[in-house]
Amino acid sequence: MPSLIDIRRRIRSVKNTQQITKAMKMVSAAKLRRAQEKAIAARPYANMLQQVLANVAQAAGGSDGEQPLLTVRPEKKILAVVITADSGLAGGFNANLIKLAHTFVNQHQDSEISFLLIGRKGRDYFRKRREAMKATITGEQTDIFRKLVFEDAEKLAQQIIDKFTSAEVDAVYVFSNEFKSVMAPHVLQSRLLPIELDATVKTGEAQQSVDYIYEQKPEQLLGTLLPRYIKLRIYRALLESIAAEHAARMTAMDAATSNANDVIDKLTLYMNRVRQASITREIIEIVSGAAALD
Secondary structure: OOOOHHEEEEHHHHHHHHHHHHHHHHHHHHHHHHHHHHHHHHHHHHHHHHHHHHHHHHHOOOHHHOOOOHHHOOOOOEEEEEEEEOOOOOHHHHOOOOOOOOHHHHOOOEEEEEEEEEEEHHHHHHHHHHHHHEEEEEEEOOOOOOOOOOOHHHHHHHHHHHHHOOOOOEEEEEEEEEEOOOOEEEEEEEEEEEHHHHHHHHHHHHHOOOOOOOOOOOOHHHHHHHHHHHHHHHHHHHHHHHHHHHHHHHHHHHHHHHHHHHHHHHHHHHHOOOOOHHHHHHHOOOOOOOOHHO
16 A cells, blocks of 8 residues: 555646646647637638639630649559648647558558658658558658748648659648647548649539639639649648647647546545545554553
8 A cells, every 4th residue: 555655746746747738728729729810811712712713724624634733643653741740749639640641551552652741740650660651751841830831831832743743743642630620620631633623613613603804814824823722722731730739739638637637536535545544543553552551
């Protein structure tokens, strides 16, 4: 049976941990608000660009084959862009995403998979397992979430576009966490390249179709809009990932704080029982000694 000093020491240790988890929850809550505002503010612009792209694609007619970003090839070489966090303590935020990417690799064993890893957690995981998974790492990016700007997403998107247009890869898939709500994380797998223009057109038709007056040919305008569309999708994925990460960490730290309360209550109850047993034993010894003297 542990002594009272050991139990008190354990309770003090759990309380110190609880203070840390409570502080991390408060920090994540503050950061979540700013990240959520940025993610939500980017959505209307992305939807409008998607609608414009749909209308321009309709006006361009049968010129899709002239656009390199629309070229469909057999998916023999696939680039997987995995967006994880730089730190842990966020529940299943990183684990669920890595699991999804791992399942994707197993489903495409006939293809040559390469990774563009954004975030330290995904980089560390796939570095250790690249030989077993028979996959290569073509790029790494960490510490991008500390102060994310559009230029960072633009550089990443340009690297992806160059790989696709030079036929180094035949398809590009993005694995990221999309922010839905604090209590409802959503792991997302989507094909980035080649652009699924049919799906984009359908989205545009769901909204109001606009007949623009074009100063330049629609085909040229489409060629300008497609790279911007890719850059915006990467930027949105990063913003959504940041918001989802803070939401997951806030939820995980709230659960950890509640669990610490339960542990403290159980240890306190156990300590009281040990102390009561110790007092009872001492009383019995005193009474027994007194009875022996009589």
